[in-house]
Amino acid sequence: MSGMMNRSRIAGLAALCLIVVACQSGTKQFTLHGKVMAKDETAGELTVKHDDIPGFMPAMTMPYKVHDRDALKEVEPGDTIDADLISVNGGKEYWLQSFRITSQSGRQNAKPAIKHALKLGEPVPDIPMINQDGKQIHFGDFKGKSVLITFVYTRCPVPTFCPRLSSQFARIHEDLVKTPDEYNKTHLLTISFDPKYDTAPVLRRYGLAYLDNHAEGFAHWDFASADPVDMRRIADAFGLEYFEDDNQISHSMDIVLLTPEGKVAKYWSTEWTAAELETALREQANSRADRRGVKG
Amino acid sequence: MSASSLRVGIVCGLSVSVWFLTGCTASHEHGQELFEFHCAECHEMPNSDLKKQPPKLEGLFRSKALPSGAPATDDQVRKTIIEGLGTMPAFNGRLSEADVRELIGYLHTLK
Numbered sequence: 001m002s003g004m005m006n007r008s009r010i011a012g013l014a015a016l017c018l019i020v021v022a023c024q025s026g027t028k029q030f031t032l033h034g035k036v037m038a039k040d041e042t043a044g045e046l047t048v049k050h051d052d053i054p055g056f057m058p059a060m061t062m063p064y065k066v067h068d069r070d071a072l073k074e075v076e077p078g079d080t081i082d083a084d085l086i087s088v089n090g091g092k093e094y095w096l097q098s099f100r101i102t103s104q105s106g107r108q109n110a111k112p113a114i115k116h117a118l119k120l121g122e123p124v125p126d127i128p129m130i131n132q133d134g135k136q137i138h139f140g141d142f143k144g145k146s147v148l149i150t151f152v153y154t155r156c157p158v159p160t161f162c163p164r165l166s167s168q169f170a171r172i173h174e175d176l177v178k179t180p181d182e183y184n185k186t187h188l189l190t191i192s193f194d195p196k197y198d199t200a201p202v203l204r205r206y207g208l209a210y211l212d213n214h215a216e217g218f219a220h221w222d223f224a225s226a227d228p229v230d231m232r233r234i235a236d237a238f239g240l241e242y243f244e245d246d247n248q249i250s251h252s253m254d255i256v257l258l259t260p261e262g263k264v265a266k267y268w269s270t271e272w273t274a275a276e277l278e279t280a281l282r283e284q285a286n287s288r289a290d291r292r293g294v295k296g
Numbered sequence: 297m298s299a300s301s302l303r304v305g306i307v308c309g310l311s312v313s314v315w316f317l318t319g320c321t322a323s324h325e326h327g328q329e330l331f332e333f334h335c336a337e338c339h340e341m342p343n344s345d346l347k348k349q350p351p352k353l354e355g356l357f358r359s360k361a362l363p364s365g366a367p368a369t370d371d372q373v374r375k376t377i378i379e380g381l382g383t384m385p386a387f388n389g390r391l392s393e394a395d396v397r398e399l400i401g402y403l404h405t406l407k
Binding site: 052055057058091154155156157158159160162163164166167168170171197209210246247248 | 332333334337338341343345346347380382383385386387388389390
């Protein structure tokens with residue numbers, strides 16, 4: 001009897017230890033059920049249209065990181081899957097693992113895997129956009145400056161997506177203000193996936209919120225949208241994936257750095273920090289001066 | 297008052313309380329669900345990656361003014377939910393009128 005009690009005490013303590021460890025690491029596990037809409041093997045991402053995940057996320061379509069590259073190879077767009085969704089650090093980091101493909105019948109009608117269309121060093125086509133002031137702008141307008149571009153929509157409700165991107169761009173902008181030389185050699189550009197809702201006044205209001213109401217900041221950071229046809233051309237140029245579903249836009253998380261000559265210098269997907277982006281932007285701006293120095 | 301009538305009174309009182317509590321819970325269940333899906337991730341979990349920390353919503357209607365300084369009225373909260381405010385995204389088109397009412401109803405219960 002006492003042996004049984006000891007065993008149950010030990011089992012209880014072990015369970016308690018496990019709970020404590022789980023609480024300390026903040027790891028939570030959920031089950032995701034949904035349909036794979038897109039796969040980006042380069043970025044290690046799956047975009048999944050999923051059902052409600054109680055306690056984590058309402059039903060929506062969004063990209064998820066997949067660390068297990070071998071598992072990622074097995075899953076294709078169009079597949080219906082169940083997967084474990086692991087969330088750590090209070091939901092700031094999460095990924096999918098342990099895929100169970102429940103149907104492959106959708107593969108034939110699915111879109112091909114995402115590929116970045118423009119290769120590094122290729123020039124960006126001069127596609128027109130409308131900025132927060134209602135003024136037409138083109139990628140070519142920023143020649144002579146290194147440009148960091150990201151893609152959002154203002155109604156995005158997921159804090160780890162568009163609000164994070166805009167917040168981190170704001171951080172970079174605020175840092176660059178402190179170094180006028182590099183401020184003048186760089187530019188930030190936020191492009192909306194949602195031209196129907198994100199009109200110039202909406203973009204202006206959104207931009208001002210991230211610029212602490214300093215409208216002069218628009219000289220260094222444009223917020224723009226393009227008509228749907230041109231937006232599709234922009235998406236094709238940078239290999240972006242996006243689609244509208246129930247008033248929500250699912251999109252890949254991409255950041256692009258352009259050289260002062262208007263060529264693609266670098267892509268980022270989900271693995272980046274504001275400091276890394278800022279360093280790359282500054283280096284790109286200064287490398288132009290270096291190149292001039294060599295030529296001159 | 298006899299002991300038996302006191303007992304009946306207590307039982308009735310308890311029944312009414314239970315009915316009231318369960319009735320309230322049921323009517324705000326959807327509002328709570330909406331809150332957890334759409335609001336809690338920003339308003340309840342601090343996120344240092346965001347430019348501005350969204351305010352906690354407990355006691356939202358207990359003060360006269362919202363964190364923005366606007367009057368703490370249903371209409372003002374409805375406007376904020378639909379149109380967004382500052383870095384808070386607009387929920388225009390994503391929540392029905394009925395959803396917004398349910399959500400505001402639940403926000404009233406947060407003490």
